[in-house]
Amino acid sequence: MDESPYRHVPVTSERWAKEDSYPTISPVRSDWRKVSAIGAVALRLEEDDALQTRVFFRLHPDENVTSNLIRDFLHQVRLQLDGQMTVLWDRASVHTANRIERFFERFDRMDEIRLPTACPGLNPCEGVWDWSKLNDMGNVTPRGFEELISRTRSSLTKLQHRDHIHRWCYH
Secondary structure (H helix, E strand, C coil): CEEEEEECCCECCCCCCCCCCCCCCCCCCCCCCEEEEEEEEEEEECCCCCEEEEEEEEEEECCCCCHHHHHHHHHHHHHHCCCCEEEEECCCCCCCCHHHHHHHHHCCCEEEEECCCCCHHHCHHHHHHHHHHHHHCECCCCCCHHHHHHHHHHHHHHHHCCHHHHHHHHC
16 A cells, blocks of 8 residues: 655656757646545455456545545455455555554454565555556646546556556566
């Protein structure tokens, strides 16, 4: 599980320019509003060693991610998945808040593993953000905040239906 902001400033994936010049991509307008995304990649190894995957996300326009939003998201995921679950995430302060600790105490079938600080390569959800921002939203500057929300939702929804990308995020 992880969180990531989406902003108007484009993530550049490829840039072309005339020889001896540096390409630039300018935002249509200067806007510091963001769409905060909370996401999770669910992995389950079946008895026949087949890997089953699912991606979950929630968007929070113009909000910072708080421990309340994290708790609600964990509750949503808990209701949609069966069996024992282990949440793998970093040591961000919203993950270590008292209400999150109480949440894990309340539900026996949920455990957590906290990754070392500054190790994003160990979290499969980082792959979700990378794929979305570089492939679907790379070099794109939304014209307004509603378009930013729409493009973010569209990108993450598309990713939910692409199992090969889920596996890429895991590996």
